[in-house]
Amino acid sequence: MEQASGKIHIKAYRFDPANPDQAGFQSYTVPTAEPLSVMALMAEIHALDETFACRTSTCFKGQCGSCLVRVNGRDALGCVTMVQPGETVTLEPHSKYRVVRDLVVDFSQPQEG
Amino acid sequence: MGTVRLETEVLVVGGGAAGLRAALAAAEAGCRVLLLNKGPVARSGITLTAAGGMQAPLHPEDSCELFLADTLRCGYEIADKSLAWTLATEAAGEVREMERYGVKFVRDERGELALGRFPGQSQPRNIFVKGGGVGLAAALHAACKRQGNIRILDDFFVTGLLQAAPPDARTVAGVMGINLRSGEQTMIRARSVVLATGGCQQLWAVNDCPSDAVGDGLIHAYRAGAELVDMEMVLFYPSVIVWPPSLKGAFVHYEFLAEAILDGNVYDKDGQAVLPKPLPVRDQAMLLMHRAIEQGRSGEHGGLYWYVGDSAKGIDVVRKKLDLAQYNYLKAHGVDPATDKIEVAPGAHYLMGGISIDSNGETGIAGLFATPECAGNVDGANRLAGSGIAATQVFGARAGRAASRWASGNALLELDATSLAEETERIRCRLSSAGSATNRATAADLPLLRRRLQETVQLYAGVSRNQAGLDRLREEVGQVRLALQGKQVADRKSFNQALMDLLQLETLCEVAELVVGSALLREESRGHHYRSDFPQTRERWLCHTSVVRDGEKARFAAKPL
Ligand SMILES: Cc1cc2nc3c(=O)[nH]c(=O)nc-3n(C[C@H](O)[C@H](O)[C@H](O)COP(=O)(O)OP(=O)(O)OC[C@H]3O[C@@H](n4cnc5c(N)ncnc54)[C@H](O)[C@@H]3O)c2cc1C
Ligand code: FES
Numbered sequence: 001m002e003q004a005s006g007k008i009h010i011k012a013y014r015f016d017p018a019n020p021d022q023a024g025f026q027s028y029t030v031p032t033a034e035p036l037s038v039m040a041l042m043a044e045i046h047a048l049d050e051t052f053a054c055r056t057s058t059c060f061k062g063q064c065g066s067c068l069v070r071v072n073g074r075d076a077l078g079c080v081t082m083v084q085p086g087e088t089v090t091l092e093p094h095s096k097y098r099v100v101r102d103l104v105v106d107f108s109q110p111q112e113g
Numbered sequence: 114m115g116t117v118r119l120e121t122e123v124l125v126v127g128g129g130a131a132g133l134r135a136a137l138a139a140a141e142a143g144c145r146v147l148l149l150n151k152g153p154v155a156r157s158g159i160t161l162t163a164a165g166g167m168q169a170p171l172h173p174e175d176s177c178e179l180f181l182a183d184t185l186r187c188g189y190e191i192a193d194k195s196l197a198w199t200l201a202t203e204a205a206g207e208v209r210e211m212e213r214y215g216v217k218f219v220r221d222e223r224g225e226l227a228l229g230r231f232p233g234q235s236q237p238r239n240i241f242v243k244g245g246g247v248g249l250a251a252a253l254h255a256a257c258k259r260q261g262n263i264r265i266l267d268d269f270f271v272t273g274l275l276q277a278a279p280p281d282a283r284t285v286a287g288v289m290g291i292n293l294r295s296g297e298q299t300m301i302r303a304r305s306v307v308l309a310t311g312g313c314q315q316l317w318a319v320n321d322c323p324s325d326a327v328g329d330g331l332i333h334a335y336r337a338g339a340e341l342v343d344m345e346m347v348l349f350y351p352s353v354i355v356w357p358p359s360l361k362g363a364f365v366h367y368e369f370l371a372e373a374i375l376d377g378n379v380y381d382k383d384g385q386a387v388l389p390k391p392l393p394v395r396d397q398a399m400l401l402m403h404r405a406i407e408q409g410r411s412g413e414h415g416g417l418y419w420y421v422g423d424s425a426k427g428i429d430v431v432r433k434k435l436d437l438a439q440y441n442y443l444k445a446h447g448v449d450p451a452t453d454k455i456e457v458a459p460g461a462h463y464l465m466g467g468i469s470i471d472s473n474g475e476t477g478i479a480g481l482f483a484t485p486e487c488a489g490n491v492d493g494a495n496r497l498a499g500s501g502i503a504a505t506q507v508f509g510a511r512a513g514r515a516a517s518r519w520a521s522g523n524a525l526l527e528l529d530a531t532s533l534a535e536e537t538e539r540i541r542c543r544l545s546s547a548g549s550a551t552n553r554a555t556a557a558d559l560p561l562l563r564r565r566l567q568e569t570v571q572l573y574a575g576v577s578r579n580q581a582g583l584d585r586l587r588e589e590v591g592q593v594r595l596a597l598q599g600k601q602v603a604d605r606k607s608f609n610q611a612l613m614d615l616l617q618l619e620t621l622c623e624v625a626e627l628v629v630g631s632a633l634l635r636e637e638s639r640g641h642h643y644r645s646d647f648p649q650t651r652e653r654w655l656c657h658t659s660v661v662r663d664g665e666k667a668r669f670a671a672k673p674l
Contacts, residue, residue, distance in 0.1 A: 035357070046610065050559065057156065057323040058324075060321070061245070062441065064156050100607060100608050
């Protein structure tokens with residue numbers, strides 16, 4: 001069912017506090033013929049690469065903020081931000097909170113500086 | 114992975130509506146409380162997805178007796194009467210407590226709590242939390258933070274219960290878990306433990322719950338020797354979205370299809386209406402939809418089409434009714450619920466069975482308490498709308514108080530060395546240090562195995578079940594477990610999501626075995642448990658199914674009401 005053109009390209013921020021020097025971006029390609037929310041996309045990346053960490057719990061309403069993330073340089077709710085097949089998207093941790101790993105942040109701790 | 118030690122008086126596992134309420138009750142009774150949640154509190158768990166309806170007999174013509182009678186009748190007479198009575202008599206009091214904690218309810222023009230009437234209620238009995246489940250969790254979370262006696266640890270994954278050393282065997286003395294932020298395996302001693310981990314609906318391929326709902330607490334209790342009841346009783350919501358992929362798991366109200374509301378229907382691929390009017394109750398609706406799907410009337414992605422676009426009420430009424438966060442979410446995904454046909458199928462929504470409790474949340478294991486949704490037998494074979502949230506508050510409060518009484522009368526116990534070693538090893542053996550991997554799970558393994566498990570459960574233990582299918586399912590579960598045997602993931606300190614995936618899949622397999630065994634045992638159809646080989650409701654099954662661990666085997670039995 002996947003069309004040849006049906007791909008989303010992602011540049012995802014990677015960070016592991018055990019190796020902070022190696023922080024940087026990694027490229028992924030998710031095959032899909034349908035648009036995906038950034039949240040669904042993150043889950044797809046995790047399924048391709050189990051070392052990539054993201055939050056997966058959702059309220060299905062765009063209300064709780066479990067999915068807060070930075071998309072193409074803007075803080076956003078990942079569950080209501082759509083990406084179309086063929087697009088390239090940059091994903092980073094939400095700028096307001098401290099990063100735990102990759103795109104997972106600690107909501108109880110504001111980012112310093 | 115080093116082992117860290119912590120201590121507390123009352124330990125609550127799970128920070129949804131139930132766990133937060135239990136923590137508040139225990140703290141108000143004077144105990145030091147530690148609450149652990151595997152995600153961030155108020156940003157994970159089933160509670161957030163709740164629409165926010167809550168049953169309480171507040172209408173002048175309503176009563177606790179009517180509430181009880183409705184619960185028993187709609188639960189097809191196998192709810193535990195004393196639990197159902199506790200729910201009926203204490204729900205209204207809990208509403209006042211919730212307001213004290215800062216939960217806001219929708220009020221009418223006169224400032225009274227607005228009451229709605231849902232199927233099965235003989236009087237209007239549902240009030241509505243402002244902001245739905247998200248509003249509820251946020252308010253209770255804030256109340257816990259104001260309480261000086263409650264400490265909350267987010268991103269803390271409890272992996273099992275720890276037993277006390279002899280002579281206090283069969284007493285729970287703490288838990289083992291992983292601090293997901295630091296990766297440390299952590300041992301926590303507690304005088305009493307309350308399980309409030311929610312349901313296990315992720316076991317079904319079609320479900321409307323978040324990823325957390327894998328049944329951890331059920332398996333923790335089961336491994337510790339507690340009895341589980343009615344594990345075959347899972348409520349299937351008729352209209353869970355199966356397509357497009359980004360909306361999978363969200364639901365649209367089947368209730369809105371009623372003549373009095375939007376007067377829509379669910380249609381097959383040829384445009385034939387599937388549901389009769391007046392709209393049948395949930396379990397009948399989901400069976401009719403299931404039959405239509407079985408007859409090959411489903412659409413491209415296995416579902417039927419929920420549609421209100423041609424409502425005689427007119428588009429303005431439809432749009433007004435659907436002006437809710439949950440429908441605006443669909444719009445953000447490019448689906449207009451007022452005009453589009455939305456592909457839906459019955460999906461797992463609520464676990465009516467679970468850990469067997471008495472009205473104080475006691476589990477029969479000393480020091481261990483539990484509260485719905487992970488505790489069962491409050492509802493029977495079907496649940497009335499609004500009982501889910503009510504049960505988290507009534508039994509959460511009771512379990513919290515009982516746990517604090519236990520904690521005041523009992524000291525911290527020494528941990529049983531064997532239990533501790535086993536629990537430590539069960540997790541450690543899943544971690545490989547780089548290079549040493551012999552059976553390392555590759556990226557594709559776990560999602561595929563999980564998918565396979567979910568799809569077979571949906572097929573054979575979904576809406577329609579029979580002996581041959583359940584036997585087949587048991588074999589499949591065995592195969593998935595076999596494939597998981599010895600599987601390891603890399604040992605990484607911070608947020609080892611792959612380890613969570615592996616442990617949660619193992620838990621799902623264990624839950625599946627309990628669901629299968631219970632569903633096989635109940636040779637009848639009742640409420641949401643439909644056996645195509647036993648389509649009748651049978652008098653002799655006016656009882657619970659029960660399962661307890663007997664060594665490595667599960668012992669299933671019928672249990673009188
Ligand atoms: C779509 C939907 C709509 C609903 N609408 C309504 C409604 O309108 N009215 C109503 O009455 N009921 C409704 N329900 C049911 C009701 O919302 C739930 O039964 C209730 O919220 C469950 O609360 P809980 O605290 O038991 O579970 P949860 O909210 O799931 O909380 C359990 C918490 O425990 C955590 N946890 C689990 N395992 C572990 C572990 N191993 N270690 C640490 N933490 C753990 C989870 O992460 C989670 O945060 C609805 C359910 C669904 C799915
Ligand atoms: S998942 Fe709740 S707001 Fe996005």
